[in-house]
Amino acid sequence: MGIKLGRYAIYALLVLCALYYLFPLYVMVSTSLKGVDEIRDGNLLALPVSPEFGAWAKAWSGACTGGNCEGLAPYFRNSLAMTVPAVLISTFIGSLNGYVLAQWRFRGSEVLFTALMVGCFIPFQAVILPMARLLGMTGLANTTTGLVLVHVVYGLAFTTLFFRNFYVTVPEELVKAARIDGAGFCTIYRRIVLPLSLPIFMVCFIWQFTQIWNDFLFGVVFGGADAQPVTVALNNLVNTSTGVKEYNVDMAAAIIAALPTLALYLVAGKYFVRGLTAGAVKG
Structure with a gap:
């Protein structure tokens, strides 16, 4: 009896924690489906009386992000390209x-x-000046290619750490046997190590995608007018002060900006956990 009560208590705690973390998402989704008048006169927690998707369409292709009123669409594509x-x-x-x-x-x-x-522990702010100088010298300043270079350089420390700690768990006998048979560096990597690496590849994919997609500092510093990622555009949209404040458009834009990382975790989250438990952060 005591064991069952303890189990029920754990489930109840987990449900409360899930509701606590999902509550902001509920507010965002419900607000994005309301009209401006309903938001102004209604309750923040109430469901939309007559759901409408006009705010989503405007956030995607019509909202003003500073001086540009093309919505998040071009910046979303910039983020994908980066x-x-x-x-x-x-x-x-x-x-x-x-x-x-x-x-x-x-x-x-x-x-x-x-x-x-x-x-891995160097903060973003410490690399801004040397990275800006490097991008200026190579002619990659204010370009998507420059942002790709910045994130590759900054992310290499993390990906190397993850892979190294995973590969030390690979039995040395496999590598030694391959060397005795005459296999070289590339052959051993391609035929022995790489087929074992799916879990840790998924860990790095999810980790890097989340870090790069959600980055704001590098995007606002190194991204030019035509290369800014969606996070910078979202900030500009929310802080645009012209006209009536449309909270439904802001909420829809925030959800649109977060959808790729959310979808990635929903699709590949189990591989992330599997990769971590397979030694990705052990050493």
């Missing part, structure tokens, strides 16, 4: 780095790994 290559490049290079540091030890490898770990 995030997808940055995630793929940083994950692939991190995989190679982790493979080398875990299975192909060399003199100074531990020092290099320690330096990469230190890189």
